[in-house]
Amino acid sequence: MALDLDAIYTDLHRHPELSFQETRTAGIIAQRLTELGIEFEEGIGRTGLAAVIRNDDNADDGERGPVVWLRADMDGLPVEERTGLAYASTARGVDPQGLDVPVMHACGHDMHVTALLGALERLVATTDEWRGTVVAVFQPAEEYGAGSQAMIADGVFDRFPRPDIVLGQHVTVLPTGTIGVRPGTQMAASDGLRVTLLGRGGHGSRPQATIDPVVMAAATVMRLQTIVSRETDPRHVAVVTVGSIHAGLKNNIIPAEAVLELSLRYTDDEARARVLEKVERIVRAEAAASGAEEEPVIRVDHSLPPTINDDEATARLSAAFTRAFGDDKVVDPGMFTGSEDVSWFAREAGVPLVFWFWGGVDPQVYADAAASGSIERDIPTNHSPFFAPLLQPTLDNGVANLVTAAREFLARR
Numbered sequence: 382m383a384l385d386l387d388a389i390y391t392d393l394h395r396h397p398e399l400s401f402q403e404t405r406t407a408g409i410i411a412q413r414l415t416e417l418g419i420e421f422e423e424g425i426g427r428t429g430l431a432a433v434i435r436n437d438d439n440a441d442d443g444e445r446g447p448v449v450w451l452r453a454d455m456d457g458l459p460v461e462e463r464t465g466l467a468y469a470s471t472a473r474g475v476d477p478q479g480l481d482v483p484v485m486h487a488c489g490h491d492m493h494v495t496a497l498l499g500a501l502e503r504l505v506a507t508t509d510e511w512r513g514t515v516v517a518v519f520q521p522a523e524e525y526g527a528g529s530q531a532m533i534a535d536g537v538f539d540r541f542p543r544p545d546i547v548l549g550q551h552v553t554v555l556p557t558g559t560i561g562v563r564p565g566t567q568m569a570a571s572d573g574l575r576v577t578l579l580g581r582g583g584h585g586s587r588p589q590a591t592i593d594p595v596v597m598a599a600a601t602v603m604r605l606q607t608i609v610s611r612e613t614d615p616r617h618v619a620v621v622t623v624g625s626i627h628a629g630l631k632n633n634i635i636p637a638e639a640v641l642e643l644s645l646r647y648t649d650d651e652a653r654a655r656v657l658e659k660v661e662r663i664v665r666a667e668a669a670a671s672g673a674e675e676e677p678v679i680r681v682d683h684s685l686p687p688t689i690n691d692d693e694a695t696a697r698l699s700a701a702f703t704r705a706f707g708d709d710k711v712v713d714p715g716m717f718t719g720s721e722d723v724s725w726f727a728r729e730a731g732v733p734l735v736f737w738f739w740g741g742v743d744p745q746v747y748a749d750a751a752a753s754g755s756i757e758r759d760i761p762t763n764h765s766p767f768f769a770p771l772l773q774p775t776l777d778n779g780v781a782n783l784v785t786a787a788r789e790f791l792a793r794r
Contacts, residue, residue: 384413386499386776391468393491397457397484399474400522401531403428406455406494410519413498417505419517422540426531428455430519431541432501436508446513446792450544451500451783452723453493454523460485463766488763489552489741492770494519496550496779503784513791514542518726526573526683529725538730546694547727547734548786550779552770553714554762555740556747558778560702561714562737564695566648568688569618571720572657574643575682576601576664579675582637594639595628597671601641601664602626608659619656620646620718646718648687685720691733694790698735701789705781714738719763739782741770 389409398406407428414421414432421432437445461483462470472484486492501517518537522528555561578601580594602623613619621643628639643660647653661679668677702711717738727734740747742760750756761767 382416384416384498384502386495386780387772389413389498390491390495390772390776393494394466394486395468395470395472397470397472397486397491398455399459399476399482399484400456400525400528401427402474403455403521407519410455410494410498414501417502419501419505425537425540426521426528426533426535428521429528429532429535429537431532431537432517432519433541434501434504434508434515436512437514447545447790448514448516448542449787449790450516450518450547450726451497451787452518452520452547452549452726453497454490454520454528454723455494456490456522456524456528457484458487458524458764459483460487460764460766462487464769466769485766487765487768488524489768489770490523492552492741492776492779493550495776496783499776499780500783500787503780504787510794511788511791512794515787515791516541516544520723523722526571526685526720526722529722533725533729544726544730544732546732546790547723547730548783548790549723549736550782551721551736551738552741552775552779553738554742554756554760555712555714555738556742556744557740557771557775558706558710558744559740560706560711560737560782561739562690562695562699562702562711562735563713563715564690564692566687566716567690567736568721569620569646569648569716569718570650570653570687571647571685572645572653573682574645574660575680576641576643577678577680578639578641578664578668579673579677580635580637580639580671581674583635585633585635588635591635592672592674593635595636597667597673598626598628598639598641600671601667604663604667605643605660608656608663612659613656617652618646618648618716618718619652620644621656621660646720648716685722686724686728688721688724688734688736690735694733694735698737698786698789701785702782705785735786737782739775739778741775743771
């Protein structure tokens with residue numbers, strides 16, 4: 382019985398789970414893999430799964446075929462959905478700070494999981510046409526930048542055939558039917574920083590007796606913006622975002638500390654070193670300017686390398702996509718300043734990576750927005766509470782992309 386991919390997708394979309402909490406999602410994946418008769422293991426890297434299709438029997442040359450890894454991420458985000466979809470999420474979860482938060486698949490990981498299940502179904506049904514091994518990796522905690530390393534630390538390379546190539550895809554704001562892929566740096570490197578500014582608390586009516594970390598935080602946030610606007614060559618890529626500020630509990634209490642959470646992006650290690658040095662300099666200088674009696678605490682919560690596509694493998698896959706879908710469907714999307722942890726699999730194994738984007742926007746809607754110059758305003762992007770890929774043909778396209786990519790690097794019968 383064929384998988385009902387639309388139903389799987391809408392169910393996953395209704396029931397997103399935060400990073401390292403994807404137990405229901407993993408259970409659904411496990412159920413579908415069982416239905417397909419595919420060998421798999423659960424609980425890798427806490428909530429991850431890996432599945433394998435071994436199709437090397439009776440090889441004419443007596444040698445094993447290629448090992449192709451296909452990867453999809455599973456986690457949702459602490460975002461309250463506002464899409465108005467009939468299958469919109471109303472789920473809630475508890476974040477690492479113990480806070481009750483809304484949860485949404487605001488980055489399309491539900492689409493990634495479902496497309497990979499559909500691709501596995503099709504590959505199982507056509508084993509007489511290809512030879513080799515397919516390993517499907519359903520990875521947790523991409524949004525924390527920690528899931529791939531958790532699976533590696535948990536022995537995924539020892540428990541499954543090591544890859545000859547790692548392949549992955551991400552749905553995004555391109556027209557449906559479009560595939561965006563480029564050689565070299567496809568996505569930026571990033572660091573997530575937690576900065577704790579230490580002041581001296583007291584009564585809101587007596588600010589002179591305190592060292593106000595709220596003012597310190599405000600000054601720091603504004604000064605951090607000059608790293609890109611005044612200290613980075615305009616020809617280079619760098620992003621400094623302060624994504625959250627937490628300080629205080631009541632209007633008449635000056636708190637003792639303020640916490641900033643930063644997202645930093647760059648294309649290479651040299652740029653990373655420059656930006657990190659500037660962030661630290663500014664944080665410490667603003668604390669000193671505020672008269673802080675204690676040094677601020679700067680902690681790196683995660684660090685991701687750039688997502689770099691192998692030149693030769695990307696050229697080969699781009700040609701395969703062009704043959705399958707048409708020359709007008711394959712584009713160079715430019716470098717994305719978002720970041721991914723998929724490359725850890727390829728880096729650890731020492732093999733090529735190709736990671737591409739596929740479109741989830743109605744082509745007419747996209748064309749109208751492009752004509753009016755309003756794409757960024759009118760088409761919600763990943764991580765938006767309004768992000769909603771067009772279910773079809775986006776899902777079928779995602780399946781076809783993965784099957785085409787896997788078959789390109791597997792041996793033919």
